Amino acid sequence: MKNLISHKANSFSESIIRGMSRVAATYQAVNLAQGFPNFSADERIKQAAIEAIQKNINQYAITWGAKSLRDAIVAKEKRFRGRDLNPETEITVCCGATEGMMATMMAVINPGDEAVIFEPFYENYGPDTILSGAIPHYVKMYPPANDQEDWHFKEEELAAAFNDKTKVIIINTPNNPTGKVFKKSEMEFIALLCQKWNVLAVTDEIYEHILYDGETHVTMANLPGMKDRTITINGSSKTFSVTGWRVGYIIAAPLFTEAIRKVHDFLTVGAAAPLQEAIAFAMGLPDDFYQHLSEDYQKKRDFLLKGLKEVGFKTFKSRGAYYLIAEIPEKGFASDYDYSIHLAKEAGVATVPLSTFYLDHKSAGMIRFCFAKKEETLQLAIDKLKAYRQVKV
Ligand SMILES: Cc1ncc(COP(=O)(O)O)c(C=O)c1O
Structure with a gap:
């Protein structure tokens, strides 16, 4: 039968990163998935x-x-x-x-x-x-x-x-x-x-x-x-x-x-x-604009790092960009994708499964958090994760 869809379009799936933003909306989860700030531009x-x-x-x-x-x-x-x-x-x-x-x-x-x-x-x-x-x-x-x-x-x-x-x-x-x-x-x-x-x-x-x-x-x-x-x-x-x-x-x-x-x-x-x-x-904005950018994000990174450690996640310290990777601290999930969905639904925090950054999409046992968010948003995410983990532990 004639295939009306191109082989190219059939060879890749929808973006999981952007998809997790939709998952966040579905479960009204704090969106630490897709990489965009939720604070105002200058x-x-x-x-x-x-x-x-x-x-x-x-x-x-x-x-x-x-x-x-x-x-x-x-x-x-x-x-x-x-x-x-x-x-x-x-x-x-x-x-x-x-x-x-x-x-x-x-x-x-x-x-x-x-x-x-x-x-x-x-x-x-x-x-x-x-x-x-x-x-x-x-x-x-x-x-x-x-x-x-x-x-x-x-x-x-x-x-x-x-x-x-x-x-x-x-x-x-x-x-x-x-x-x-x-x-x-x-x-x-x-x-x-x-x-x-x-x-x-x-x-x-x-x-x-x-x-x-x-x-x-x-x-x-x-x-x-x-x-x-x-x-x-x-x-x-x-x-x-x-x-x-x-x-x-x-x-x-x-x-x-x-x-x-x-x-x-x-x-x-x-x-x-x-x-x-x-x-x-x-x-053309002056140098201090660019300096603040890194300084402000470093504070956010450190805030999230500390919070995730308190919640029991083993994290990797990022040196640039605005993401943190953490190992999944719980067993019993078939994939990191399943865990991300579970976390969005049960904890109310949306993340991105790291497997989407790998060719075979096999579970990497890790998830990615985006910290380009207001401090109150990061705090809310940590509070939700704490509440969730206390229920579970
Ligand atoms: C590494 C990398 N390149 C490109 C982009 C997309 O950039 P743009 O918004 O300019 O298309 C992103 C967005 O997350 C990114 O992380």
């Missing part, structure tokens, strides 16, 4: 969006991004990363890092090309490879033995994943879900492999400004030999707490930017014009 940024609409910036922006935003991206990259970029040939504004990754993959992947991806991986990378036609090659990241260590990969396993067919490696630092911040030595090792095998590094740097305990963000494009073989994906969602605005961007050498802009244009035409103006404004 008033100045909201005001800039209102003003842009009032100034009638309401029609299509230039497809690859309003000049004001491309200039702001160039200025921000110079300020924080010391990069010299050309806004005319190296920047593409798109609808979130989500579209950025898809447009990039569709612009560079040919049938049979392989993509190296660290596992656990941000859920979207799976469908990104399927829709672009890349063959994924997953390389394991191992959990740390204690809080002094970070998640790590084995160099020999990574090296073995590269071959003549490898086209890209996707690196997400700071990392979702692990909170890992890739060290300079790790990035240098990856850079050498990229050069040896003529591979592009596609770096998802959406959490670049959310770092804890003095960690620093390493920019792959700044490592020797990497400027022209790095495609940097970034966006406004996390830095400016506006996940619903859908403004992201891609930085790439002119050859790649040209291809990416074509794909982007026919995928979405462009990101919301007035919101591009507001993000251009936001990027």
